[in-house]
Amino acid sequence: MEGLTRKQREILERERQILALARPILVEEGYSALSMDRLAGQMEYAKGTLYNHFPNKEEIVVALAIESLELRRTLFEKAALMSANSRERMMAIGCACERYALQCAEHFAVEQMLRNAMIWEKASPKRQEIIRNCELRAMGVVAGVVRDAVAGGDLELPQMTAEEFVFGFWALTYGSHALIATSPSLPDIGVVNPVRAIRFHGWTLMNGYNWKQPMPFEQADRMMDEMAERVMQHVAQ
């Protein structure tokens, strides 16, 4: 915010304002409720001015998603830095995922929209690049923990890159929370406590890989509750 002219700061500020106005509409009323006319009305600017900031409606959504991805990355980084052994650090990241999806559900929902081709395709190359970079960095954080584990002798990587290893946990947590958020009535299907189930599956997967310093599930479960506390206190909402 420093090395910028007044004009540039004004523009940035207004951009923030647009996004701040757009997010609750998008989250609470859905994509179709977010109209440029409405946004312009609430902003007390003409529609054309909005289009000076964002070339189309989708870009606004993408910009919001970037904010959300950045929050997630922050949580990951915090989690990865927790002083503990490698397995516990991985648990902390899983925990961050869980809390992000549940407590920052708005962010998770917006992030999800990126997976819609309709939106992704209209994103500018620049923002696409930012997003790829965000994913890359998030992956880097987790893969780092895995590499530490290998280096420290806690884990043996089975004919896979660290990233492919991480991919499994990513799929597990992402998949479960996507299903929780969008599957009509998991409980009716018999999945009464999906969150606990996923903790257990993650724990079991680690066991399957023989990740060192295992602990009984009950203990891991309690530990994740505490970790959640610590990771999320950063998000004072």
Place this chain on the structure above:
Amino acid sequence: MEGLTRKQREILERERQILALARPILVEEGYSALSMDRLAGQMEYAKGTLYNHFPNKEEIVVALAIESLELRRTLFEKAALMSANSRERMMAIGCACERYALQCAEHFAVEQMLRNAMIWEKASPKRQEIIRNCELRAMGVVAGVVRDAVAGGDLELPQMTAEEFVFGFWALTYGSHALIATSPSLPDIGVVNPVRAIRFHGWTLMNGYNWKQPMPFEQADRMMDEMAERVMQHVAQ
């Protein structure tokens, strides 16, 4: 198709025709390319007639998704019936998931659209019910295999319902294929062979649960290739 009047059959036939026309547009050109005017034009019927069949555009998508869900369920059922021990039957289902997502990518993509609130919310209660039922039955098939495994002494369920147990594998396969289909450039992130990675993770998760009659991964991998053959020969495309 039997106990129906000629009229009813005609209506059903035209419904099929609409869906057959809509699917390639939706799959190849995306949701926004699917317009009611265009569809009516190609059908050589007026738009109003389309609206006699489907109350809105979204319902067409939902109807297509139902067809896809039904195909998936069929694959599941075929896989679950393969003569083998419980662990191999579970592998066969995982395999069906994998092939469905990769070889029937159009179906998988359409199915995914249901997870979009914009679409789901506009679905008629009747079709919502059908979908829930489809999910319920698919879950039933897989949970059945798990219960068989428990009954046969191959597996011990750890403080979970069979459905919650299945949920883990569901999340893993669903998540991974959703990521594969929508994540911009997994390879750039370091995930070179996500499909193989997921097979390995699934295999490891089973090991973690101590599911009986384990086999070396290489062997499991080859077996899944064969199973794929058998399961998919049903989908002569």
Place this chain on the structure above:
DNA sequence: GATTTTTTTGACGCTTTGTCAATAATTGAC
């Protein structure tokens, strides 16, 4: 204070959805 540059504006063109009164086709009673 005049001229140039930048920013803002909102009416307009275009597309798409979904409706509905008018029209056409079908049915079945006699």
Place this chain on the structure above:
DNA sequence: GTCAATTATTGACAAAGCGTCAAAAAAATC
């Protein structure tokens, strides 16, 4: 076979949203 009643089809139309762009306003520069 005819005709009234029912049912199905049609396409013009209203409504709403996106994105544009020439004109107007504001800011910057000299």
